[in-house]
Amino acid sequence: FHFDSSRTVCTVMADWGKCLDFGVSIARQVVLDAFEAQKVVSLKTSPADLVTETDQGVENLLISAIKEKYPTHKFIGEESVAAGASPVLTDSPTWIIDPIDGTTNFVHRFPFVAISIAFAVNKQTEFGIVYSCMEDKLYRAQRGKGAFCNDIPLRTSGLEDITKALVVTEIGTERDDLSLSTLTSNIYRLLKIPIHGIRAVGTAAVDMCLVASAGADAYYHVGMHCWDIAASALIVSEAGGVVHDISGGKFDLMSRRVIAASSRTVARGIAQVVEAFPCERDDGLPDADQAIGALTQRDGHWVSNDFLKLPCDKPCGIVIESV
């Protein structure tokens, strides 16, 4: 059974203007009101993976507003998943939500935070919005209908020559040796190409929108989640860019690996020098780079990737502290 995607999408699109006005404007106000305030911060999967009550509040607000209108639709929301919901993407109409992308920025009042909402049917993203709250920029795209920022059409830079590229990436939340050494050696190898520069804004969604709006020529990252980039991946491709797996292969929303670029040539240039560290997929399926029996070097020793997939022995629960 497949949903009649065009009918579902048409219905949702007809209401989308209202949803946007309602859900996003309230969510925006909640984020802006809380931005300057002192936050109660909890940790999730690592000491650098933060969450606040505002993340949870905005997600609840968006989900309950959408549920009222579409009670049968499914949700993959960052904070619902953190609370135990399953992040498996099915063919059902599904809203993929990151209530605050850039929570570390939000906690530190570094002024780049976004709300990211994508809508997928039959596992295909039909439309997406990224609202960059402090900049008051609303990026949006609908499949086959182009990408816009505050209603102005977007085009990537179209750059082909990687030596002239400004590349965006993220530091992410992993703090183990293998992830950190891969991250820093990737940056080293890119700078040695040489490229013009590397930036990290602190929100994957905005990073990708910068590629869509020609403020940057490429973005790559391993370790972000589907809710960070579902909307912005569509925004990049609708703005004329390309979106690939970190290896240069086909992009897979649930794989936690991405290159978004102004052109195929720039994407290929990045894929040739960057490496991925093992990263458990959002849907829990086996990672392409973690075939059974494969080995990875960690802390100077070769260990089985099966071992790497075991739950960590460090505390992964929620710890409350104030910032």
Ligand SMILES: O=P([O-])([O-])O[C@@H]1[C@H](O)[C@H](O)[C@@H](O)[C@H](O)[C@H]1O
């Ligand atoms: O947690 P969050 O602030 O929604 O999302 C994070 C941001 O996108 C950050 O830029 C990226 O480096 C992390 O991997 C994401 O988890």
Ligand SMILES: [Mg+2]
């Ligand atoms: Mg995020």
Ligand SMILES: [Mg+2]
């Ligand atoms: Mg978030």
